[in-house]
Amino acid sequence: xxxxxxxxxxxxGMLTHGPMTGYRLRExxxxxxxxxxxxxxxxLYPTLRDLEQEGLVARVGGGADRGEPVExxxxxxxxxxxxxxxxARSLSPERHELLLQLFFGRHADPGVIAAHLDxxxxxxxxxxxxxxxxxxxxxxxxxxxxxxxxxxxxxxxxLVEAGLAWNAETAARLAEETT
Amino acid sequence: xxxxxxxxxxxxGMLTHGPMTGYRLRExxxxxxxxxxxxxxxxLYPTLRDLEQEGLVARVGGGADRGEPVExxxxxxxxxxxxxxxxARSLSPERHELLLQLFFGRHADPGVIAAHLDxxxxxxxxxxxxxxxxxxxxxxxxxxxxxxxxxxxxxxxxLVEAGLAWNAETAARLAEETT
DNA sequence: CCCCGCATGTAATAGGTTACATGATTGG
DNA sequence: CCAATCATGTAACCTATTACATGCGGGG
Numbered sequence: 099x100x101x102x103x104x105x106x107x108x109x110x111g112m113l114t115h116g117p118m119t120g121y122r123l124r125e126x127x128x129x130x131x132x133x134x135x136x137x138x139x140x141x142l143y144p145t146l147r148d149l150e151q152e153g154l155v156a157r158v159g160g161g162a163d164r165g166e167p168v169e170x171x172x173x174x175x176x177x178x179x180x181x182x183x184x185x186a187r188s189l190s191p192e193r194h195e196l197l198l199q200l201f202f203g204r205h206a207d208p209g210v211i212a213a214h215l216d217x218x219x220x221x222x223x224x225x226x227x228x229x230x231x232x233x234x235x236x237x238x239x240x241x242x243x244x245x246x247x248x249x250x251x252x253x254x255x256x257l258v259e260a261g262l263a264w265n266a267e268t269a270a271r272l273a274e275e276t277t
Numbered sequence: 278x279x280x281x282x283x284x285x286x287x288x289x290g291m292l293t294h295g296p297m298t299g300y301r302l303r304e305x306x307x308x309x310x311x312x313x314x315x316x317x318x319x320x321l322y323p324t325l326r327d328l329e330q331e332g333l334v335a336r337v338g339g340g341a342d343r344g345e346p347v348e349x350x351x352x353x354x355x356x357x358x359x360x361x362x363x364x365a366r367s368l369s370p371e372r373h374e375l376l377l378q379l380f381f382g383r384h385a386d387p388g389v390i391a392a393h394l395d396x397x398x399x400x401x402x403x404x405x406x407x408x409x410x411x412x413x414x415x416x417x418x419x420x421x422x423x424x425x426x427x428x429x430x431x432x433x434x435x436l437v438e439a440g441l442a443w444n445a446e447t448a449a450r451l452a453e454e455t456t
Numbered sequence: 457c458c459c460c461g462c463a464t465g466t467a468a469t470a471g472g473t474t475a476c477a478t479g480a481t482t483g484g
Numbered sequence: 485c486c487a488a489t490c491a492t493g494t495a496a497c498c499t500a501t502t503a504c505a506t507g508c509g510g511g512g
Contacts, residue, residue, distance in 0.1 A: 103470090103471070104374055104377065105472090108377060114381065114384055119490080119492090120492070120493095121489095121491050121492075122490085131377060131380050134373040134377070135377050136370060136371065137472095138473055138474080139491095140472075140473060140474075140475095140494080140495090141471080143492060143493055143494090144493085144494090146492095147493095164479090164480075165481095165490075178381065178384055179384060179386060181378075182382070182384060182385035182386070182389060182390075183386060185393065186377075186393065191500080191501085192312070192313055192314075193283070194314065195283055195366065197314070197428075198286070198290065198310060199365055200428050201310050201422075202293065202357065202425070204425055205357055205358060206362065207361070211361075211425075214364065214365065217364060242383055243380075243383050245450055245454050246379055246380055246383055246451075247380060249376075249379050249380075249382075249447045249451070250376045250379055250380050252447065256439045256443045257439050257440070260435045260436050260438065260439030261435075263435055264432050264436070268431065268432075271424055271427070272424055282498090282499070284500090298463065298464090299463075299464070299465095300462055301462085301463090316500095317501055318463095318464080318465075319465085319466080319501065320499080320500060320501080322463095322464060323465085323466090325464095326465095343507090344462075344508085370472080370473090
């Protein structure tokens with residue numbers, strides 16, 4: 099059953115970087131778009147099988163040997179183009195558990211909300227560090243993909259920085275409350 | 278089967294605002310935390326049944342009449358406190374389809390990425406408008422919950438503004454590319 | 457009387473993760 | 485030879501949405 103899930107296009111997209119095995123595909127996804135897109139094997143392999151049946155990807159050697167990489171077919175490249183032209187459905191149901199805790203924060207024991215904010219800040223700082231490193235790396239890149247890659251990294255940087263600003267502002271406001 | 282899902286605590290939390298029916302509960306969730314948390318009936322009613330069996334909520338009238346609101350029991354209030362003290366697991370698998378399209382944007386037909394960014398910008402502007410109105414509303418609020426509510430709204434405001442900054446920066450960079 | 461809002465619930469479906477099972481190849 | 489990495493796949497499960505089914509009560 100092929101369900102026109104976005105996994106299909108994540109796969110087709112990654113294959114523009116060259117032929118890969120399913121295993122390698124997941125590594126590449128993790129290493130490049132991993133910050134905003136993940137795939138599990140349980141999702142990848144069935145998708146790969148479907149894509150092959152539909153003729154959007156093909157085994158490189160022609161045979162179906164184990165460990166044989168797959169490559170994009172012209173039809174696959176076309177399918178990718180078609181998806182790129184479609185509006186992204188915001189599939190993410192937008193569930194932010196920390197914000198939910200904050201919303202009901204008045205009923206928490208003293209200090210626990212401040213602790214949550216602290217931990218959240220730590221994670222954001224680490225994320226900012228990661229993004230900054232990736233940004234440096236991408237800026238040095240000469241690939242024609244570079245401006246597109248940079249765009250996704252910059253999204254990470256800017257959103258994390260906004261998160262930090264919010265974190266500081268919120269921690270200050272709630273600290274003021276308890277005085 | 279009670280699966281310690283966050284839905285439970287969204288329900289318990291909302292009931293701190295007073296007794297409600299399942300139907301009303303969903304309305305309230307949509308109207309207050311709807312920007313970062315949603316619940317469907319198919320999730321709500323089974324959860325409500327579980328919570329009642331576990332004694333965390335109880336029908337107000339004692340009887341099980343249709344349309345009878347439920348209220349927090351002391352045990353429910355305690356369960357809420359316990360959850361508030363726990364670290365939020367970032368359940369969101371972080372999947373951002375627009376960024377995925379952008380990452381592979383080089384393979385798109387000319388103009389389609391710019392169009393995506395434009396539409397994205399429109400949605401962000403609308404969201405900012407909504408958040409700003411809510412912020413005004415919440416700032417005027419005198420409830421002891423006010424600082425907590427304000428925190429969640431401010432998160433929306435700051436993140437959307439960062440999104441807009443990213444959008445402008447990215448649109449400019451990609452426009453430059455094509456010249 | 458009919459429609460709408462309030463109210464409750466279930467079944468089907470979707471979309472995905474995790475755990476498990478298996479085996480080849482390679483380097484220490 | 486043994487561990488780690490590469491590689492593929494399936495089964496079980498989880499979480500949640502959507503669609504569907506039902507029914508009451510009030511207002512136009």
